[in-house]
Every structure is written in C-alpha cells, then in structure tokens.
Amino acid sequence: MVNKIIVHDLKKYFFKILYASLGLIAVTIIFYFVMKMPKDIQRQSSYSILASALTTIFFGLLIFTLIIFFGAMYQIMYSSLYSKEGYITHSIPVSTSKLYIAKILTAFILLLYMTIILIIVIYVMVNGLFGDSFFEMLSYFFTSKDTIIYVFMVLTYIIYYLALVGFVLVLLNILKVKKYKVIVVIILYEVVTNVITLISQLPLIIMTSSSYELPGNLALYIQSGVTLLFGLGIVWLSCYLLNKKLSLD
Amino acid sequence: MSLVETRNLVKYFSDVVALKGINLSLEEGKIIGLLGPNASGKTTLIKVLVGLLKEYQGEVFVDGQDLGVHTKEIVSYLPDGDHIFPRYTVNQCIDFYKTFFNDFNESKAVDLINMFSIPLNKQIKHLSKGTIEKVQLVLTLSREAKLYIFDEPIAGVDPATRDLIFDLILNHYNKGSSILISTHLIYDVEPILDDVIFIKEGNIVLHKDKVDVVAEYGSVEGAFKEMFKWSIK
Numbered sequence: 001m002v003n004k005i006i007v008h009d010l011k012k013y014f015f016k017i018l019y020a021s022l023g024l025i026a027v028t029i030i031f032y033f034v035m036k037m038p039k040d041i042q043r044q045s046s047y048s049i050l051a052s053a054l055t056t057i058f059f060g061l062l063i064f065t066l067i068i069f070f071g072a073m074y075q076i077m078y079s080s081l082y083s084k085e086g087y088i089t090h091s092i093p094v095s096t097s098k099l100y101i102a103k104i105l106t107a108f109i110l111l112l113y114m115t116i117i118l119i120i121v122i123y124v125m126v127n128g129l130f131g132d133s134f135f136e137m138l139s140y141f142f143t144s145k146d147t148i149i150y151v152f153m154v155l156t157y158i159i160y161y162l163a164l165v166g167f168v169l170v171l172l173n174i175l176k177v178k179k180y181k182v183i184v185v186i187i188l189y190e191v192v193t194n195v196i197t198l199i200s201q202l203p204l205i206i207m208t209s210s211s212y213e214l215p216g217n218l219a220l221y222i223q224s225g226v227t228l229l230f231g232l233g234i235v236w237l238s239c240y241l242l243n244k245k246l247s248l249d
Numbered sequence: 250m251s252l253v254e255t256r257n258l259v260k261y262f263s264d265v266v267a268l269k270g271i272n273l274s275l276e277e278g279k280i281i282g283l284l285g286p287n288a289s290g291k292t293t294l295i296k297v298l299v300g301l302l303k304e305y306q307g308e309v310f311v312d313g314q315d316l317g318v319h320t321k322e323i324v325s326y327l328p329d330g331d332h333i334f335p336r337y338t339v340n341q342c343i344d345f346y347k348t349f350f351n352d353f354n355e356s357k358a359v360d361l362i363n364m365f366s367i368p369l370n371k372q373i374k375h376l377s378k379g380t381i382e383k384v385q386l387v388l389t390l391s392r393e394a395k396l397y398i399f400d401e402p403i404a405g406v407d408p409a410t411r412d413l414i415f416d417l418i419l420n421h422y423n424k425g426s427s428i429l430i431s432t433h434l435i436y437d438v439e440p441i442l443d444d445v446i447f448i449k450e451g452n453i454v455l456h457k458d459k460v461d462v463v464a465e466y467g468s469v470e471g472a473f474k475e476m477f478k479w480s481i482k
Binding site (some may be wrong): 001004005008059085086087088090091092093094095096203242243244245246248 | 296299300301302303306317318319320321322324326328330332333334345350351356412
C-alpha cells in the first residue's frame with residue numbers, strides 16, 4: 001500500500017515538475033551556448049537583447065518550476081494529510097505510520113530530483129559564466145574522492161530537513177493551531193530545527209574541540225550519520241505522535 | 250458479535266467534554282440513525298469510529314477489532330461537507346478509490362455518475378455543491394463495505410435532493426451491511442431507519458428499535474421533540 005501511495009502521488013505531481021524542469025534545463029543549455037559565443041558577436045546590440053530575453057525566460061522558468069515544486073510539496077506533506085482532503089486520505093486502509101512514511105518518501109524523491117536539477121542548472125550556468133576557472137578553484141577545496149561523502153551528506157540532509165518539516169506539521173496538527181498557521185510553522189520550524197541541529201551536532205563539536213584529529217572524511221561521515229539517525233528518529237517520533245494524537249477537525 | 254462497540258468512550262477538546270462515556274453496541278445488517286441537535290457529539294463520535302480523532306479515553310471496536318487497517322478496509326465513510334480532492338476530475342476520483350479500496354466497484358460508480366449526468370472529465374472544484382455531494386455519495390456507496398457511515402449526508406441540500414440521496418443509499422448500499430447515518434433532520438431520515446440513537450451533549454440518551462420508539466412516542470420525530478424538549482409553534 002505504501003508503494004501504491006507513492007506511485008499515485010508521483011503520477012499526480014512528478015510530471016508537472018518534470019516538464020517545468022526540462023524546460024528550465026533546455027533554456028539553461030541555450031543560455032550556455034549564448035554565453036560561449038565569440039566575443040565579437042557578444043559586442044553586438046542584438047546579443048544584449050538576446051541575453052536579456054534569455055535571462056528573463058530563465059528566471060521566469062526557474063520561479064515557475066519552484067512554485068510547482070513547492071505547491072506539490074505542500075499538497076503532499078500538508079493538504080493531503082491534515083486539511084479537508086485528509087478525511088479521504090486517512091480512510092485508505094493503511095496504518096497512519098505507513099501513510100506518513102509514504103508521504104515523506106514521495107517528498108524525498110521529489111526533493112532529490114529538484115536538487116539534482118538545480119545542481120545541473122547551477123553547474124551549466126557557472127560554467128558558461130566563468131568557464132573552467134571556477135571549477136579549478138573548487139578543486140582546491142574538494143577532490144574527486146570527496147564525491148561520495150558529499151553525495152551522502154546531500155541525501156542525509158534532505159531526509160533530515162524533510163523530517164523536520166514533517167514534524168513541525170505534525171505539531172501544528174496535534175497542537176490544533178487554528179490561526180496564523182504560517183507564522184506558527186516558521187517559529188516552530190526555527191525552534192525545533194535549531195534545538196535538534198544543536199543536539200545532533202554535539203558529537204562533532206566534541207570531536208573537533210579535542211586535540212585528536214580524525215583521518216580523512218571520517219568526521220564528515222560521523223556528522224552525516226548522526227544527522228541521518230536524528231532524521232529517522234524525528235520521522236519515528238512524528239509517526240508516534242500521529243498514531244496517538246491525530247486530530248482532523 | 251456487535252459490528253461497532255464502544256466502552257466508556259470519552260473525548261475532550263481542550264477542557265470541553267465532547268463525548269461523556271459513550272457505551273454503544275451496533276448490530277450488523279441494520280440502518281441506524283445517529284440523531285441529535287447540532288454540537289451534540291455526532292460528528293465527534295463518527296470521527297473516532299473512522300480513526301480521524303486518535304486521542305480519546307475508553308475502548309472502541311469495529312468488527313471485533315481495535316481501530317486500524319482492518320476497520321478501514323470494512324468501513325466506507327462519507328464525511329460532512331466537501332472533502333473530495335478539488336483538483337481531481339471525477340474520473341480521477343474514481344481512479345483514486347479503485348487504486349486504494351479493494352472493495353470498490355468501478356462499474357457501479359461509473360453507472361451512478363452517468364445516471365446523474367455528471368461529466369467524468371470535469372474537475373471537482375468546478376462542480377456545484379449538490380453535484381459534489383452526489384459524487385462523494387456515489388464513491389462511498391460504490392464500496393462493498395460492511396459498514397457505511399454517513400455524516401450529515403442531507404445537510405444543506407434541498408428536499409428533492411434529500412429524497413434522491415435516500416433512494417440512492419437504500420438502493421445501492423451493500424445489502425447485509427450496516428449503515429450509521431447521522432443527521433439532525435429527523436423527519437427526512439425516519440422512514441429508512443431500523444434503529445434509533447439519540448445523542449445529547451455527548452451522552453447517548455436513547456438507543457432503541459424504531460418500532461419501539463414509534464410505539465412509545467408515535468414517531469421518531471415525536472420522540473426527538475420529547476427528548477430534546479422541542480415544540481413546534
């Protein structure tokens with residue numbers, strides 16, 4: 001049933017995001033080739049008109065894609081669970097925990113996809129603007145052997161922040177907040193995120209403050225591991241609270 | 250074995266007691282009216298039964314089991330008001346029910362939708378209130394459920410539509426199953442009931458066979474007026 005919920009939600013939202021993001025990538029690639037045009041063409045007035053038009057289209061598409069994306073995330077993580085639609089969603093024959101986990105996994109897939117799209121867009125744009133020099137500068141800080149740990153970090157932080165957002169929305173439901181929901185969500189998110197992030201980073205703070213230096217990327221692996229564990233712990237806590245205190249008014 | 254059983258069910262909303270120790274036993278194969286004025290606890294009781302309110306005291310069993318996946322499998326629930334996905338087309342709503350409810354009878358749903366001449370490809374948000382209620386009712390009735398729970402299915406609809414809704418319920422529910430129907434419109438619902446439950450300020454004040462109620466008070470509406478001290482000017 002969890003699979004069915006994920007597939008259903010992805011069918012409903014993914015293609016909208018896919019079409020918007022493919023459009024964004026297409027415009028980004030066109031932009032790249034325009035930026036790579038020879039210098040004598042770039043001095044022509046028609047070039048600046050073209051560049052301005054492309055800039056407008058690019059930012060318009062970027063904003064459009066992000067609006068569709070955040071709209072889908074709002075539907076998946078809030079509307080379908082706690083608004084009027086929740087009455088139907090919660091009557092699906094699946095446990096509340098599995099329903100919640102299905103929603104988190106769907107949001108994870110969409111957020112991961114969006115992260116990859118944004119990395120591609122940023123990569124192409126930076127390459128077009130600065131050429132290889134930017135990446136040569138980056139190579140002083142990151143080497144190819146760091147790739148695995150940074151991919152791992154991106155994945156763990158996506159899970160962690162989704163878990164936090166989900167937890168705040170659970171709190172919003174069980175605390176029966178009726179007014180100023182957006183403000184309450186922001187305050188709750190800030191408080192919960194800062195408290196939990198501080199706690200989850202304590203092992204790393206202790207380690208780095210000691211004189212013993214960890215080899216390679218071990219400190220980052222430990223940091224990511226702890227973050228992942230906290231993320232999963234928050235998901236478990238959210239499921240527990242929903243099972244005990246869900247309240248659809 | 251009772252299809253629905255509650256033991257000393259208490260539900261608080263902050264410091265307000267919405268249900269005050271409800272003990273209820275509903276038999277299989279009956280149409281039961283859950284009747285009471287506004288804010289008497291009808292919707293709260295139903296929400297507990299369908300698992301939308303998880304925090305309560307006491308015990309609740311449906312089909313002999315604690316509330317959970319099994320009880321969701323056998324209960325078809327029509328909420329009070331518009332709760333169907335506004336951006337879905339009618340067709341997508343049917344597809345949603347087909348995907349998630351194994352007991353959903355798609356051809357029955359399509360036949361009923363066509364009977365009402367509701368366009369399958371129109372989004373829910375573009376339909377009239379009455380049509381949305383019909384769509385929700387069709388989807389609920391198209392499940393071959395063991396227990397149907399209708400929360401105020403006739404509130405806010407005109408008398409002609411009320412008759413149509415009751416006809417639909419009586420002719421298309423899964424025969425042999427039970428129906429729990431909540432309303433404050435006693436006169437309209439009276440003809441279809443087997444059992445009557447009166448709920449007042451979170452307490453069950455009467456739970457009897459309709460025949461016994463009619464014998465004692467003349468009609469369910471008469472009993473209701475007596476119990477709730479109503480008078481018609």
